Amino acid sequence: MRGHMMQWPLVLTHFLDRARRLHAGRIISSRQPGGVHRYTYADWAQRVDRLAGALAALGVVRGDRVGTLGWNSYRHFEAYFAIPCMGAVLHTVNVRLFAEQMVYVINHAADSVLLVDASLVPLLEKIKPQLTTVRHFVVMADAGTPIPPGYLDYEALLAEAPASTTWPALDEEEAAAICFTSGTTGHPKGVLYSHRALVLHTLGISLTDAFQLCQRDVILTIVPMFHANAWGIPFAAAMLGSGLILPGPHLLPKDLLDLIESEKCTFIAGVPTIVSALYQYTAQERRFPPAIRQLVIGGAPLPRVLLEGLRRDWQTEVVHSWGMTELSPAGTVSRIRSEMDDWSEDAKTAVRLMQGAPFPLVELRVITETGAEAPWDGATAGELEARGPWVVSEYYEDPSGQDRFSEGWFKTGDVAAIDERGYVRLVDRSKDLVKSGGEWISSVELENAIMSHPSVAEAAVIAVAHPKWTERPLACVVARPGAGGELTRESVRAFLKGKVADWWLPDDVAVVDVIPKTSVGKFDKKVLRERFKDHALPEAS
Numbered sequence: 001m002r003g004h005m006m007q008w009p010l011v012l013t014h015f016l017d018r019a020r021r022l023h024a025g026r027i028i029s030s031r032q033p034g035g036v037h038r039y040t041y042a043d044w045a046q047r048v049d050r051l052a053g054a055l056a057a058l059g060v061v062r063g064d065r066v067g068t069l070g071w072n073s074y075r076h077f078e079a080y081f082a083i084p085c086m087g088a089v090l091h092t093v094n095v096r097l098f099a100e101q102m103v104y105v106i107n108h109a110a111d112s113v114l115l116v117d118a119s120l121v122p123l124l125e126k127i128k129p130q131l132t133t134v135r136h137f138v139v140m141a142d143a144g145t146p147i148p149p150g151y152l153d154y155e156a157l158l159a160e161a162p163a164s165t166t167w168p169a170l171d172e173e174e175a176a177a178i179c180f181t182s183g184t185t186g187h188p189k190g191v192l193y194s195h196r197a198l199v200l201h202t203l204g205i206s207l208t209d210a211f212q213l214c215q216r217d218v219i220l221t222i223v224p225m226f227h228a229n230a231w232g233i234p235f236a237a238a239m240l241g242s243g244l245i246l247p248g249p250h251l252l253p254k255d256l257l258d259l260i261e262s263e264k265c266t267f268i269a270g271v272p273t274i275v276s277a278l279y280q281y282t283a284q285e286r287r288f289p290p291a292i293r294q295l296v297i298g299g300a301p302l303p304r305v306l307l308e309g310l311r312r313d314w315q316t317e318v319v320h321s322w323g324m325t326e327l328s329p330a331g332t333v334s335r336i337r338s339e340m341d342d343w344s345e346d347a348k349t350a351v352r353l354m355q356g357a358p359f360p361l362v363e364l365r366v367i368t369e370t371g372a373e374a375p376w377d378g379a380t381a382g383e384l385e386a387r388g389p390w391v392v393s394e395y396y397e398d399p400s401g402q403d404r405f406s407e408g409w410f411k412t413g414d415v416a417a418i419d420e421r422g423y424v425r426l427v428d429r430s431k432d433l434v435k436s437g438g439e440w441i442s443s444v445e446l447e448n449a450i451m452s453h454p455s456v457a458e459a460a461v462i463a464v465a466h467p468k469w470t471e472r473p474l475a476c477v478v479a480r481p482g483a484g485g486e487l488t489r490e491s492v493r494a495f496l497k498g499k500v501a502d503w504w505l506p507d508d509v510a511v512v513d514v515i516p517k518t519s520v521g522k523f524d525k526k527v528l529r530e531r532f533k534d535h536a537l538p539e540a541s
């Protein structure tokens, strides 16, 4: 027997209407070259209408892909809704991809129009001749900024566009957006999100037991809008009517802190490296933002020192989350449950450092090397697999990724164990594990232990070839400025003794100026592995 409820499509247009009607007065703050730009959701919604009208006038029709090359800004936020709500597909191009990857993703998605931030025009110029499908290039710049030949002016297009739009009645299964994975091997792979997936994901991340977002929050999204839909936060902000802070390319700690203070930020989302730099700056200046209610940190493992420092000095809740582009991107979130209330601080910290339990509607399992499903015992590790309404079912026109899907599950490429409460502990990315004498060493855990050394600012552990053990760990460390105390192989090993198993102790320690970062600010171990591939480990190991 079928239920008698309305067939009501789960589409982003509803969030746009909601923001316009229910939250007209809430503020969106955007750090622009000339200072902070502020306007309301009412202003925003009107410009979303105009942008859709302008794109339609340029010939964009339902199903067309429209690319963006932009930082976190209010114009980008307009594109986040105008494009999907008109039935087109928002393609947020990662501005930090290599030039040839950028050419590949734009041509592969076949973007018909590309919106580009004025500051990124020089970058685009380098690849423009190789773009085969883009009919119009539109510069997002303040009115009056000179627009180079060959480009259209975003503000002029909006000024000429009709003031209101009739939004099409969309099917919830229609594509709303596409993101590409960073492509550590081969070409980047496209993930095509449906409206339904994004709406459900938005509801999922907002839950009290998840990111706990609400109308009262003023959310700073440090995570870029060109990466994994900025974790879905722009959609959630519009749905809830939260204040939204968009920092542009200004991610230096001082710039972020100024913005946090001036906009009265209550909630921050970002990857560990950038949040860590911000935290260290606030600790050095003894200038702690007073009103931050919560930070969500994900995209890479949350270091213990960062968790403890933020909780102690900022007096704030820190929530660790795991996800990936293929999961829209949120998969798990770690929160203390009621039954843990009387646990020791140490035990709670251990929970907070885990990647956490799956969001409602997401199901996870671990498959061991023998192909069997691992018990939820917190110890048996294997490849983490996921399924659910916001998990990818195939890559966009790319058969090379087919081996990632089987029996209705998506294989994440991460190695994890799940405990009896359903909390995931990510051991490592399978390619980052150090395979020593038939056993695994988790680079993640080792890094975490090393980063609690008072003289270490950052640490990345990589595998180096070893004649006897196949691979052994090499720790690449960055010294904390002014911390004193020399960082050497001996001093780091002595510090780690008793904190990790003896056979985990890194065979060598390389002090480097910086840990190279990926396009979204994660440690780039590919670059380190290349740099240290011929590194001779000391004899004794």
Ligand code: ADP
Residues within 6 Å of the ligand: 181, 182, 183, 228, 297, 298, 299, 300, 301, 302, 320, 321, 322, 323, 324, 325, 326, 329, 355, 412, 413, 414, 426, 428, 429, 518, 520, 522
């Ligand atoms: P990229 O390959 O550019 O990092 P994604 O953002 O999709 O692209 O990265 C997803 C991957 O990031 C995951 O598969 C996992 O390896 C890692 N990751 C994400 N969140 C966490 C986390 N909280 N802890 C550890 N690793 C994480």
